[in-house]
Amino acid sequence: MVARMENNIKAAIVGCGSIAQVHSACISKLSGVSLACVCDIIRDRAEVLAGEYQAKAYTSFEEMIEKEDIQILHICTPHYLHVPMAEAALAKGINVFMEKPPAMNREEYDRLKEAAGKSGSRLGFCFQNRYNPGTLKALELMKHGIPGKVIGGRAIVSWSRDSGYYTESGWRGSLLTEGGGALINQAVHSLDLLTLFLGKPLKADAVMANHHLKGIIEVEDMMEAYIRYENDVTGCFYATTAYCTNMPPIIELHCEKMNVRIEEMRTICYDFDGRELDNVYIPTEGLKKKEAMGKGYWGAGHMDCITDYYEAYKEKRNTPIGITQVKDTIDLMIAVYEAARSGKEIII
Incomplete structure (x- = not known):
């Protein structure tokens, strides 16, 4: 596009x-x-x-x-x-x-x-991952009501960041300049997608740790959160930068009729015993094959995200992803950090 x-x-x-x-x-x-x-x-x-x-x-x-x-x-x-x-x-x-x-x-x-x-x-x-083919296909599934009501979801991010990533940057690894680690820098896109599908977050409880870079960074290399959304929907979130390699993030939705898994480019439907469903129609009209720009695990939505912003500017339309559209994600991210640092569940 x-x-x-x-x-x-x-x-x-x-x-x-x-x-x-x-x-x-x-x-x-x-x-x-x-x-x-x-x-x-x-x-x-x-x-x-x-x-x-x-x-x-x-x-x-x-x-x-x-x-x-x-x-x-x-x-x-x-x-x-x-x-x-x-x-x-x-x-x-x-x-x-x-x-x-x-x-x-x-x-x-x-x-x-x-x-x-x-x-x-x-x-x-x-927030380019909103434009990933897997995300768009899952949104189409939801729009058509194919999986049924969303009951809960989970997000998993397993990436690798070594000491040089922080020490050579001049700003990463410091609370003052980075604001956090695995969540705010690497996994906020996955938290954003989880919230895109699950709705308005109400409460968050979380723990964080620095497993593999103690004494090198001030920020977390692991964040785990339990999130309660509106309509009794629950979310589980896990992110680490202490893994041995960079894997595609996983967003999985547990719905009334099936489970839906999003792995960047792909959307896969499973029954509740883990068997892939090959007879589920996934609408793909208008979805073109996209290539990742930059690192593959960054997703493939940058071009569409930036184009969408410029088109809205030119046509004097509302900005597609503006301050209002990111409010729930940012409120939740801040609440997750507050919960992890205080050891208490935070009401959003």
Whole structure:
């Protein structure tokens, strides 16, 4: 799905790390959009990315948004810079498309919501896994009522992050700059999908641990949560970055008639004895084969997520994934951390 846009839209990226490579590649595929400038405090990194797209390189974010006529800013920086940079851009009338997480805590979320409310500009978020083929197929199943009522669900993320991932970054592994570990950085997309299917979260109880990087990082490498949603729906969530490799996340829904498992690109239906059901019609109209941009286990929804945001901007429609659409996920993420740190169940 590639947007067709008549007028040239000037985009910018701040933060030229690995995820910026995905954003810039997506921007380059959009008709009527150009990557005008990029910014990173490491000059070489900014200049390399700028050179790929004939963009202008900056090392000062403030200078870039002051000098350049930018319509849309992609924020791909470390977590602690997300909200301050979004506030600054929104205050200048620049539209913002932000990488996860939208905020590290409640105070940041409230600031971000206030900034978006005051600005006439659009604030959107990159929750690209909502656009994964497996997610879309499962949503179609639910829309047609094929699995029946959702009773509960679970999310499992098993990834690998070694000490170098943290120590070489300059910001990961610190509560002050990352805000957390396995949940906020790696598994928030899976928590988002669990909530997308299960509904409004009401309560959360959780435990977290640092199993394999004690003395190296301040954040968790394991988070486990028990979540109670509206309508007596329950959710179980498990994420670890202490596994030996990176496996595709699993979202599994227990429904009245069957179990539905989502593994990024695939949606599989099972009976309650674990046998795969091969006679379930899964609507796939309009679902094209997609390829992952970046690491395969990041999903295959980046292009559609970014395109959707730009199309809404051009057509003056509501932002598809804005501050309202991520509220339940962010409220739940913050509650899970509060529960794990306090040892008490948190009411959301």
